[in-house]
Amino acid sequence: xxxxxxxxxxxxxxxxxxxxxxxxxxxxxxxxxxxxxxxxxxxxxxxxxxxxxxxxxxxxxxxxxxxxxxxxxxxxxxxxxxxxxxxxxxxxxxxxxxxxxxxxxxxxxxxxxxxxxxxxxxxxxxxxxxxxxxxxxxxxxxxxxxxxxxxxxxxxxxxxxxxxxxxxxxxxxxxxxxxxxxxxxxxxxxxxxxxxxxxxxxxxxxxxxxxxxxxxxxxxxxxxxxxxxxxxxxxxxxxxxxxxxxxxxxxxxxxxxxxxxxxxxxxxxxxxxxxxxxxxxxxxxxxxxxxxxxxxxxxxxxxxxxxxxxxxxxxxxxxxxxxxxxxxxxxxxxxxxxxxxxxxxxxxxxxxxxxxxxxxxxxxxxxxxxxxxxxxxxxxxxxxxxxxxxxxxxxxxxxxxxxxxxxxxxxxxxxxxxxxxxxxxxxxxxxxxxxxxxxxxxxxxxxxxxxxxxxxxxxxxxxxxxxxxxxxxxxxxxxxxxxxxxxxxxxxxxxxxxxxxxxxxxxxxxxxxxxxxxxxxxxxxxxxxxxxxxxxxxxxxxxxxxxxxxxxxxxxxxxxxxxxxxxxxxxxxxxxxxxxxxxxxxxxxxxxxxxxxxxxxxxxxxxxxxxxxxxxxxxxxxxxxxxxxxxxxxxxxxxxxxxxxxxxxxxxxxxx
Amino acid sequence: xxxxxxxxxxxxxxxxxxxxxxxxxxxxxxxxxxxxxxxxxxxxxxxxxxxxxxxxxxxxxxxxxxxxxxxxxxxxxxxxxxxxxxxxxxxxxxxxxxxxxxxxxxxxxxxxxxxxxxxxxxxxxxx
Numbered sequence: 019x020x021x022x023x024x025x026x027x028x029x030x031x032x033x034x035x036x037x038x039x040x041x042x043x044x045x046x047x048x049x050x051x052x053x054x055x056x057x058x059x060x061x062x063x064x065x066x067x068x069x070x071x072x073x074x075x076x077x078x079x080x081x082x083x084x085x086x087x088x089x090x091x092x093x094x095x096x097x098x099x100x101x102x103x104x105x106x107x108x109x110x111x112x113x114x115x116x117x118x119x120x121x122x123x124x125x126x127x128x129x130x131x132x133x134x135x136x137x138x139x140x141x142x143x144x145x146x147x148x149x150x151x152x153x154x155x156x157x158x159x160x161x162x163x164x165x166x167x168x169x170x171x172x173x174x175x176x177x178x179x180x181x182x183x184x185x186x187x188x189x190x191x192x193x194x195x196x197x198x199x200x201x202x203x204x205x206x207x208x209x210x211x212x213x214x215x216x217x218x219x220x221x222x223x224x225x226x227x228x229x230x231x232x233x234x235x236x237x238x239x240x241x242x243x244x245x246x247x248x249x250x251x252x253x254x255x256x257x258x259x260x261x262x263x264x265x266x267x268x269x270x271x272x273x274x275x276x277x278x279x280x281x282x283x284x285x286x287x288x289x290x291x292x293x294x295x296x297x298x299x300x301x302x303x304x305x306x307x308x309x310x311x312x313x314x315x316x317x318x319x320x321x322x323x324x325x326x327x328x329x330x331x332x333x334x335x336x337x338x339x340x341x342x343x344x345x346x347x348x349x350x351x352x353x354x355x356x357x358x359x360x361x362x363x364x365x366x367x368x369x370x371x372x373x374x375x376x377x378x379x380x381x382x383x384x385x386x387x388x389x390x391x392x393x394x395x396x397x398x399x400x401x402x403x404x405x406x407x408x409x410x411x412x413x414x415x416x417x418x419x420x421x422x423x424x425x426x427x428x429x430x431x432x433x434x435x436x437x438x439x440x441x442x443x444x445x446x447x448x449x450x451x452x453x454x455x456x457x458x459x460x461x462x463x464x465x466x467x468x469x470x471x472x473x474x475x476x477x478x479x480x481x482x483x484x485x486x487x488x489x490x491x492x493x494x495x496x497x498x499x500x501x502x503x504x505x506x507x508x509x510x511x512x513x514x515x516x517x518x519x520x521x522x523x524x525x526x527x528x529x530x531x532x533x534x535x536x537x538x539x540x541x542x543x544x545x546x547x548x549x550x551x552x553x554x555x556x557x558x559x560x561x562x563x564x565x566x567x568x569x570x571x572x573x574x575x576x577x578x579x580x581x582x583x584x585x586x587x588x589x590x591x592x593x594x595x596x597x598x599x600x601x602x603x604x605x606x607x608x609x610x611x612x613x614x615x616x617x618x619x620x621x622x623x624x625x626x627x628x629x630x631x632x633x634x635x636x637x638x639x640x641x642x643x644x645x646x647x648x649x650x651x652x653x654x655x656x657x658x659x660x661x662x663x664x665x666x667x668x669x670x671x672x673x674x
Numbered sequence: 675x676x677x678x679x680x681x682x683x684x685x686x687x688x689x690x691x692x693x694x695x696x697x698x699x700x701x702x703x704x705x706x707x708x709x710x711x712x713x714x715x716x717x718x719x720x721x722x723x724x725x726x727x728x729x730x731x732x733x734x735x736x737x738x739x740x741x742x743x744x745x746x747x748x749x750x751x752x753x754x755x756x757x758x759x760x761x762x763x764x765x766x767x768x769x770x771x772x773x774x775x776x777x778x779x780x781x782x783x784x785x786x787x788x789x790x791x792x793x794x795x796x797x798x799x800x801x
Contacts, residue, residue: 099788269699276695276702283691299764306789 026370030362037358044351048344055340057194062333063121064191068202069326070118071184072209073319075177077114079216080315081107082173087223087304088155089166096227097155099305103312108148115141115180122187130186133179140176147172170220177216181209195336200261201329207254208322211278212315214243214250219311222285226304232289240289244282251275258325266328270321277314284310372401376408383412440504447498454494458487493616496631500615503638508549515543515595518550519577522558535565535573543579543595548643548663556639559632560597560659568601575599583660585650591662598658604651612649613637636661675700676715678707680732681722684746710735721755723747729755740778751793756780771795 084104088097122134147169154162185206192199218240225232232240258264258271284307288300396402461483469477516539523530523537530536557577564575576598583594604612611617615634636659640647643663651657675697683689689704696702705716710732713719719741721729726747733754736743743756750758751771756778758769768790775782 102788269696272696272701273699276697279691279695283688287688301764301766303765309785309789 026365029365029370033358033361033365037354037361040354041351044347044354048347048351051340051343051347054194055337055344058333058337058340061191061194061198062330062337063124064188065198065326065329065333067118067121067125068184068188068205069322070114070121071180071187072205072322073114074111074118075180075184075209076212076216076315076319077107077110078173078177078180079212080219080312081111082170082177083216083220083223083311084308085151085173086166086170086220087227087308089151089162089169090224090227091155091304096304100308101155103308118180122183125187125190127187127190130183133183133186137176137179137183140172140179143172144176177213181213184209197261197332198329198336200257201263201325201332204254204257204261204263204325205322207250207257208318208325210250211247211254212318214247215278215281215311215315215318218243218285219308222288222307222311223304225289226300226302226307229299237289240285244285247278247282251278263325263328266331267321267324270317270324274314274317274321277317281310281314369401372405376401376404379408383408383415440501443497444501444505447494447501450494451491451498454487454491458484458491461487497615500631500634500638503552503635503642508552508642510547510549512545513548513550513553514545515553515579518554518557519543521554522561526558526561529562530565533565533568533573534571535568535575537561538574538576540576540578543577544593546593546663549639552639552642553663556636556661557597559636563632564597564599564601564657568599570600573600585648585660591646591660593664594660594662596658596660598656600656603653603655604649604657605653606651609649609651613647675717676703676705677718677720678705678713678716679720679722680707680713680728681725684722713739713741716741718742718744721745721747721750729753736778738778740780742778742780743774752795754795757790767791769793 081104084100084107088100088104091097091100119134119138122130150165151169154160154165188202192202221232221236221239224230225236255264255271258267264271284302288302397405461480465472465477465480465484472480519537519539561575561577565573576596578596578598580594580596582590582592583596584590613633613636616630617634637647640661640663645662645664647659647661649657649659677689677692679685679689683706692702693704694701705712707713707716710728713732713735717740719732719736721732721743723746725732726745729745729747729750730753733743743750744759745755745757746759748758748760751769751774752758754771754774756771756774758771760767760769770782770787770790770792771794772782772792773795
C-alpha cells in the first residue's frame with residue numbers, strides 16, 4: 019500500500035516540480051520584460067527631455083548671436099530690425115530651458131545635481147544680462163564691445179553646460195537599446211552642426227556689422243567650423259542610415275542639408291573669394307545673414323523634430339513588443355499552470371484511482387470474489403485495456419474453476435469404471451477357469467474311455483478341443499495375472515539391476531545357448547527402488563522378445579542405463595533403461611499397437627507358446643512403478659525399448 | 675521646384691550647385707529658357723535685365739500661373755514684377771510688389787517682408 023502511495027506522490031511531486039520550474043522560468047522572463055518595459059517607458063520621457071535640452075542650447079545660441087550683433091551694431095535701423103528676432107529667440111530659449119529643468123526634476127541623477135544647480139544660477143545671470151543688453155541697445159550710437167564680449171562668454175558657458183547636462187543625461191539611456199543609442203548619437207552630431215553654425219553666425223554677423231575683413235585667425239576659424247560641420251553631416255548620415263532612421267527623415271534631412279550648403283556657398287563667396295566685397299562694403303547686411311542662418315537652423319529644427327517623432331515611434335514599437343512579450347509569457351504561464359492542474363487531475367482521477375480500483379478488484383478476484391462492474395473497461399486507453407484484460411482473466415478463472423470441477427467428476431467416474439472393469443476381468447477370468455477345466459477334463463475322459471469307438475475324425479476333433487481348452491485356460495490365466503498386476507500392491511525395495519540381469523541370464527542359459535544369443539551390459543547398471551520380481555519379469559519379457567523375434571544368426575541384446583536421454587522427437591527424460599536388439603525391427607505404425615493385450619505382430623519360432631500378453635505386462639509393470647515405456651525402431655534396424663521406473667519426479671520435460 | 679532663367683544667365687555658374695538641393699521638400703531644378711511658351715513648368719522666373727523689352731509680353735502670359743517673378747532691372751516691380759533686386763551703397767536690396775504677389779495667390783512670410791522694401795503697385799499693371 020505504501021509503495022502505491024509513493025508512486026502517486028512521486029508522480030505528483032514530479033509534475034509539481036516541473037510546473038514550478040516552468041513557472042519560475044516564465045516569471046523570470048516576465049520580470050525581465052517588465053523591467054525592459056519600464057526602461058522603454060522611461061526612454062520616451064527621456065527623449066522628450068533630451069530634445070528640450072537640445073532646443074534650449076540651440077535657441078540660446080541664436081539669442082546670443084542676435085544680441086551680440088545688436089550690441090556691435092552702429093545704427094538704430096539694424097537694432098530695430100533685429101529686435102523682434104531677439105524677443106522670439108529669448109522666448110524660445112526660456113520655454114525650452116524651463117520645460118527641460120521641470121522634466122529633469124523627476125530624475126534623480128546625483129552626478130548631475132551640481133551641474134543643474136550651476137545652470138540654474140547662470141540662467142539668473144542671463145536674466146540680468148538681458149536687462150543690461152536692453153538698456154545698452156537703447157542707445158545704438160555707442161558700441162558695447164565689452165558687454166557683448168561678456169554676454170557672449172556667459173551665453174556660451176551656459177550653452178556648454180547645457181550640452182554637458184544633455185550628454186550626462188542621455189548616458190543613462192544608451193544601454194537600453196542599440197538603435198535608440200544610434201539615434202542619440204545622430205542627435206549629438208546635429209548638435210555639433212548647430213553649435214558651429216552658431217559660432218559662425220556670431221563671427222560673420224560681427225564682420226558684416228563692422229564691415230570688416232576677417233583676420234587670418236578668423237578665416238581659419240571659419241574654415242575649421244566649415245570642416246567640422248561638413249564632417250558632422252557625413253557622420254550623421256551614416257548613423258541615420260545604420261539605425262534605420264534615414265528613410266523616415268530623408269526629405270527633412272535633404273532640406274536642412276540644402277540650407278546649410280547654400281549658407282556655406284554664400285559664406286565662401288563673401289569671405290574666401292577675392293574681390294567679393296568689391297572693396298567697399300559687403301553686399302548683404304547682418305540682418306539678411308541672420309535670417310538665412312536662422313532659416314538653416316529652423317530646417318535643422320524640423321529635421322530634429324522629425325527624427326524625434328521617428329525615435330518616439332520606434333520606442334512605441336519597442337514598448338508594444340515588450341507588452342506583447344509580457345502578454346505572451348503571461349499566457350504561457352497560465353497555460354503551464356492549467357496544464358499542471360490538468361496533469362494532476364489525470365494522474366489522480368484517470369490513473370491512480372482506476373489502478374487502485376483494479377488492484378482492489380484483483381485482490382478480491384484472488385480470493386474468488388467477483389470483479390465489480392465499475393471498472394473502466396469502456397475506456398479506450400491503457401487503463402481501459404487493463405480493465406478489459408482483468409475482466410477476461412476473471413472470466414477465464416471461472417471457466418477453469420468449472421473445468422476443474424467437471425474434471426474431478428469425470429476422473430471419479432473413470433476410476434469407478436476402471437475398477438469395475440478390473441473387477442469384471444478378475445471375476446470373469448476366475449469364473450471361466452472352472453467350466454474350462456470341465457471341458458478339458460471331459461474331453462480327455464471321452465478320448466480315454468471311448469477311443470476304440472470313435473472314428474479318426476472324432477478323435478482329431480476331440481484332441482483339437484483339448485488343445486483349444488488348454489490355450490483358453492492359458493489366456494484366462496494371463497488375463498487373471500494381468501488383472502492382479504493392476505490390483506496388487508508393489509513390494510518396493512532397493513534392487514541391484516546388475517543382479518536382476520544376472521538372475522535372468524542364469525534362468526535363460528539354455529534358451530540363450532540354443533538361439534546363439536548373448537546379453538551385453540556395456541556399463542554397470544544402478545541400484546533402483548522397485549518391485550524386484552516384477553522388474554525381473556519386465557526385463558525377462560523384453561529379453562526373450564528381443565531374441566524370439568530376431569532373424570540374425572548372432573542375436574545380441576544390449577541392456578544399459580542413461581542418466582539423461584533426448585529422443586529424436588526432442589522429448590527429454592532422466593534415468594532411462596534401455597533394451598536394444600539387432601532384430602527385425604518394428605514399423606513405426608505398430609509402436610503403440612504392440613503394447614495392447616493379446617496382440618502379436620508376427621510369429622516366431624516360439625510363437626505357439628505365446629499368448630501376446632508379454633509387452634502388455636511390461637507396460638503395466640512400468641506404469642505401476644510410475645514410469646513410462648516407449649520404443650524406437652525401424653524395420654531391419656533393430657529395436658530399442660526405453661523405460662523409466664520413477665514417478666512424476668521423473669522430471670520429464672519437453673525440449674525444443 | 676523649377677527655377678527658370680529667362681535670357682542669358684547672369685549668375686556665372688552660381689546656380690549650378692543649387693540643382694538637386696531641396697526647399698520645403700521640393701527639389702530645385704534650373705531651366706534656361708528663351709521663349710515665353712516655355713514658362714509653363716516654372717515656379718520662379720528670373721528675367722535677365724537684358725530681356726527687359728520682352729517683359730510686357732512675358733508678363734501677359736503669367737496671369738493666373740502663380741509664378742514668382744524676379745528680376746534686377748529698374749522698374750521691374752513697378753511694372754508688375756514681384757521681386758526686384760537692386761543695389762544701394764554696394765548693398766543688395768530688394769523691392770517686393772505685394773499686390774502682384776497676392777494677385778497670383780502667393781503668400782509672403784512676415785520675416786521676408788522685414789528684409790525687403792514693400793511697394794504697392796495696383797494690379798501689377800504695365801507702366
